[in-house]
Amino acid sequence: MEASLEEYRSEIREWLETNTPPDWRDHLQTSSEEQVVDFYRAWTRELHEAGHLVPHWPKRWGGQDLGFLGQVVKEQEFSRADAPRPRPLAISLGHAAATLMEHGSPEQQQLIDAILDGAIFCQGFSEPEAGSDLASLRTRAVRRDDGTYVVNGQKTWSSFARYAQWCLLLARTDPDAPKHKGITFFLLDMTTPGITVRPIRQATGSAEFCELFFDDVVVPEPMRIGAEGDGWKIAQTTLLTERAVQMLEQTENLRRSLGELVGQSRRLRGPDGTPLGDDPGFRREAADIGIDIEALAALTERALASAAATGQIGPDSSVLKVFFSELLQRFTRLATEAHGMDQMGGTGEPREVGFLSGHWFVDHLRSWTWTISAGTNEIQRNIIAERVLGLPREGRS
Numbered sequence: 312m313e314a315s316l317e318e319y320r321s322e323i324r325e326w327l328e329t330n331t332p333p334d335w336r337d338h339l340q341t342s343s344e345e346q347v348v349d350f351y352r353a354w355t356r357e358l359h360e361a362g363h364l365v366p367h368w369p370k371r372w373g374g375q376d377l378g379f380l381g382q383v384v385k386e387q388e389f390s391r392a393d394a395p396r397p398r399p400l401a402i403s404l405g406h407a408a409a410t411l412m413e414h415g416s417p418e419q420q421q422l423i424d425a426i427l428d429g430a431i432f433c434q435g436f437s438e439p440e441a442g443s444d445l446a447s448l449r450t451r452a453v454r455r456d457d458g459t460y461v462v463n464g465q466k467t468w469s470s471f472a473r474y475a476q477w478c479l480l481l482a483r484t485d486p487d488a489p490k491h492k493g494i495t496f497f498l499l500d501m502t503t504p505g506i507t508v509r510p511i512r513q514a515t516g517s518a519e520f521c522e523l524f525f526d527d528v529v530v531p532e533p534m535r536i537g538a539e540g541d542g543w544k545i546a547q548t549t550l551l552t553e554r555a556v557q558m559l560e561q562t563e564n565l566r567r568s569l570g571e572l573v574g575q576s577r578r579l580r581g582p583d584g585t586p587l588g589d590d591p592g593f594r595r596e597a598a599d600i601g602i603d604i605e606a607l608a609a610l611t612e613r614a615l616a617s618a619a620a621t622g623q624i625g626p627d628s629s630v631l632k633v634f635f636s637e638l639l640q641r642f643t644r645l646a647t648e649a650h651g652m653d654q655m656g657g658t659g660e661p662r663e664v665g666f667l668s669g670h671w672f673v674d675h676l677r678s679w680t681w682t683i684s685a686g687t688n689e690i691q692r693n694i695i696a697e698r699v700l701g702l703p704r705e706g707r708s
Contacts, residue, residue, distance in 0.1 A: 319377060320384045323363050327392035330357070335395050336668070344518075348399050348474045352429035355397040359427045364397075365404065372412060373427050379615040382559055390563035399431050399471045405557060407432040407479055410496075414537050414545050419498060422477065433475035435466040435482075435499065435523055436546070437684075445481075445686070446490045446543060450525065452482035452497065454539075458532040460484070460497070462505075462525045468684060472521035473508045475501050480530075481546055484539050494542035498534040505529070513676075558611040558631045565604045565642060571669065572646050573597060579649055587649055600642050607634055626698040629691040636681035636688060643675035 332338070332354070339347050358364035359373065367382035368374025375381065389396060397404070403426045411420050422430070438448050450464025462482055472478070478499040485493035499506075505528040510518035537545050576588035576597075587593050614627050650671055668674055682688045696702040 316377065316380055316384055319366060319375070319381060320388060323366075323385060323388045324391070326361055326363060327388060327394050330361070331392050331394040339395075345474075348431070348471070351395070351397040351399050352431070354395055355400055355427075355429045358397070364427065365408075368408075372408075372423055379559075383612065383615075386559040386563045389560075390567045393567065396560055399474060400426070400429065401557065402434055402470060402479070403430060403432040406434065407477070410479065410536065410545065414496075416533070416536075418533060419536065422498070425476070430477065431471055431475045432477045432479060433469045433472040433501075433521070433523075435469060435478045435480035437468045438465060439467055444690075445546075446494070448481060448483060448494065450480075450482045451486070452484050452495060452530065454484065460530040460532070460535070462497075462499075462528040462530055464525050466523040466525075467511070468520045469523050470519055470521075472501075472523055473510055477501060478523070481542050484542075488540065491543045492540055494546075495539050496536040496542040496545045497530050498536060499528070499530060500534070503528050503530070558607065558635055559615075561635055561639070562604060562608045562611055565607070565638065568646070568669075569597065569601055569604060569642065572642075572649065576649060579651075593645075593649065596641075596645055600638065600645065603634075603638050607631070607638060610634065626694050629686075629694040630699065632681075632686070633688050633691045633695070636678070639678045639681055640675070643671055643678045646671035647675045 335350075339350065342350065355364060362375060363385065365373060366375040366377045366385055367379055368376075370376050377384070388394075408423060408426055411423055415422075426432070435450070436445060436448075438450060440447065440449070448464075450462065450466065452460040452462045454460050460482075462480070464482065466480075469475075469478070478501055480497040480499045481494055482497060483493050484495040487493070501508075505526045507524040507526070509522045509524070511520045511522060512518050513520065536542075573588070576593060577586060579587040581587045581590045581593070610627075611631055614631060617627070686694075697704055
């Protein structure tokens with residue numbers, strides 16, 4: 312395997328050096344949102360045709376059987392080349408694919424081919440009053456005599472939903488069951504009548520997130536994943552994938568961005584007019600962040616090695632989520648302060664090129680989504696205390 316990984320590293324490095332779109336960041340910053348999505352979908356297809364989209368997947372699903380170590384190599388080389396990751400397809404390639412591979416029927420698994428061709432999935436999980444406490448969701452799916460389900464309710468914070476072809480939907484099918492037991496998982500075709508998508512404009516000026524409204528939306532029975540009432544258990548595949556596997560990409564992005572900031576510090580000036588790179592305070596904080604990036608990388612690789620051995624990612628993924636989100640905030644704050652007031656002008660029309668785009672003030676604003684999404688850090692600390700450290704559960708009123 313080691314020889315194969317090194318061969319793959321050479322292969323993908325050479326390919327990215329030749330094929331990474333030049334000045335892609337500048338190009339996307341001046342493109343419409345529709346053009347940005349089209350760019351990423353085309354890039355997804357190009358990566359797949361070259362064998363570099365999902366090298367860690369099994370061959371039967373279009374990968375190269377390189378496992379999580381192959382994904383580590385891929386992310387390292389993408390960072391080295393500063394190549395674009397297909398952000399609008401993050402849900403598709405991570406959450407949707409993992410769920411379909413693990414729990415989908417043979418018919419449902421045919422959608423994996425659509426993912427490799429650029430199909431965008433969104434998530435219908437969080438609700439206005441069911442975010443961190445996701446099991447409190449109220450969206451209802453009522454089964455009719457013909458076997459179809461009728462869905463009514465609302466979802467929020469659904470990334471790229473207005474461009475999605477499919478939605479991973481959690482809905483309550485048994486209102487009388489305990490809240491974790493009455494939830495069912497569905498695949499929802501976003502062209503189905505009765506779905507309304509409303510973008511949510513953020514402080515950065517972008518509208519990546521959306522609200523979803525369901526008014527008597529009919530879902531065929533074959534679009535239910537698993538059995539009724541198994542939705543919470545199935546959703547853990549999706550959520551744990553989000554918190555662990557994606558850390559590979561984010562860790563490499565942090566490494567690259569810290570190197571970029573250190574390079575910029577040689578020309579930036581501190582309050583006294585001396586080079587910022589000579590300032591002891593800046594150097595100390597940058598070094599601390601660099602050490603924590605390497606710690607995050609080690610924790611991520613350990614979690615994924617455990618997943619490869621056991622077949623599942625445990626609650627340690629909550630540690631990764633808290634560690635990364637707060638590290639991202641520290642880094643983007645340092646970068647914003649390093650550039651001074653010039654960095655705090657208008658955000659313009661920022662495009663979704665990643666959480667570390669190089670516009671440090673926008674990146675700092677966007678970093679706060681990480682401490683809220685996929686379960687707030689407060690909720691994650693409860694999980695760590697109870698399920699990782701084995702501390703007694705806090706009293707519930």
